[in-house]
Amino acid sequence: MSNATLEAPLAFLSIKVDSTNPDHHLWNNHGTWWVHYTIHQPDYTKRRVRVSLETRNRHEARQRRDTLFAHLEAEGVRTA
Numbered sequence: 001m002s003n004a005t006l007e008a009p010l011a012f013l014s015i016k017v018d019s020t021n022p023d024h025h026l027w028n029n030h031g032t033w034w035v036h037y038t039i040h041q042p043d044y045t046k047r048r049v050r051v052s053l054e055t056r057n058r059h060e061a062r063q064r065r066d067t068l069f070a071h072l073e074a075e076g077v078r079t080a
Contacts, residue, residue: 011077012040026053026061033061035068039077 018024025035033053040046053064 011042022062023058025065026058028058031056033058033064035061035065037069 016024025037027034027036033055034050035053036048036050038046038048051068053061053068055061055064
């Protein structure tokens with residue numbers, strides 16, 4: 001019997017980069033910026049995620065979005 005552990009396949013973060021739109025994945029809801037993205041899970045389902053960035057500043061929202069995506073990737077959610 002092997003002592004190797006089986007790791008579950010990683011989920012994949014679906015991010016489509018639009019270089020002409022720096023606000024891609026962002027939307028402003030009554031003054032507060034939100035980010036939305038899709039995670040494709042190992043069981044072939046997908047999950048749409050929406051998270052408030054808790055800021056009214058567009059530049060800060062972009063930074064928080066980028067930080068969130070970097071954190072997700074570091075935690076094992078790979079970008080597709």
